[in-house]
Amino acid sequence: EDQVTQSPEALxxxxxxxxxxxxxxxxxxxxxxxxxxxxxxxxxxxxFTLYSAGEEKEKERLKATLTKKExxxxxxxxxxxxxxxxxxxxxxxxxxxxxxxxxTRLKVLA
Amino acid sequence: DSGVTQTPxxxxxxxxxxxxxxxxxxxxxxxxxxxxxxxxQGLQFLIQYYNGEERAKGNILERFSAQQFPDLHSxxxxxSLELGDSALYFCASSSGTGYNEQFFGPGTRLTVL
Numbered sequence: 001e002d003q004v005t006q007s008p009e010a011l012x013x014x015x016x017x018x019x020x021x022x023x024x025x026x027x028x029x030x031x032x033x034x035x036x037x038x039x040x041x042x043x044x045x046x047x048f049t050l051y052s053a054g055e056e057k058e059k060e061r062l063k064a065t066l067t068k069k070e071x072x073x074x075x076x077x078x079x080x081x082x083x084x085x086x087x088x089x090x091x092x093x094x095x096x097x098x099x100x101x102x103x104t105r106l107k108v109l110a
Numbered sequence: 111d112s113g114v115t116q117t118p119x120x121x122x123x124x125x126x127x128x129x130x131x132x133x134x135x136x137x138x139x140x141x142x143x144x145x146x147x148x149x150x151q152g153l154q155f156l157i158q159y160y161n162g163e164e165r166a167k168g169n170i171l172e173r174f175s176a177q178q179f180p181d182l183h184s185x186x187x188x189x190s191l192e193l194g195d196s197a198l199y200f201c202a203s204s205s206g207t208g209y210n211e212q213f214f215g216p217g218t219r220l221t222v223l
Contacts, residue, residue: 032209043112043200043214044153051209087153096166096208098143098155 002027006088006101013108016077021086021104024070029093033071035064036087038103044087047073078108113137114215116201122221128189131218135182135203141165142184143204143212144176148197159184160207191222 036044155168159178
């Protein structure tokens, strides 16, 4: 069964304290792994799409990487405005379904 | 602002009733997606339409149905509502068939009493 697991569920960091969020997935055929950021009460906001193992993408303090079984979202020197829930999703190549993880709630303290 | 609009913002109704949620995609986007987000289940993919045709189906209940109209707006119909249907319903749109970024609307909060 297709599955996406994110860890940790919640993470508290001091401003400037770098860390990584993990997304492990099980899918019959991967057609894209997506990272989104969601603020409370709002719709998710797109961050990255990764398509193949070894691929990396960067945006400001965020860097996403992909292996055959998992993806990491690295946050370098985070700021309080990076506080949000980060969601990972995969798209199954056979069914075209999207499967989302339950997210990592990140809190960055000033 | 993502450019995706959803109406209404809030909806309160009773069990057994039927409601319709509406979504207008970003200008030029051909794909529309519907998601349900509840506290205990996270974000669940319901269905995708591309240029009026159903493209992918997720965990959408038989009591729920959707369609995309020629002007590309979409409606999600929820019938025989149950307490457990209370959730945030998001619509998203993308330009292609689904491999590119999705832009999410602000959501419709449905409360079933």
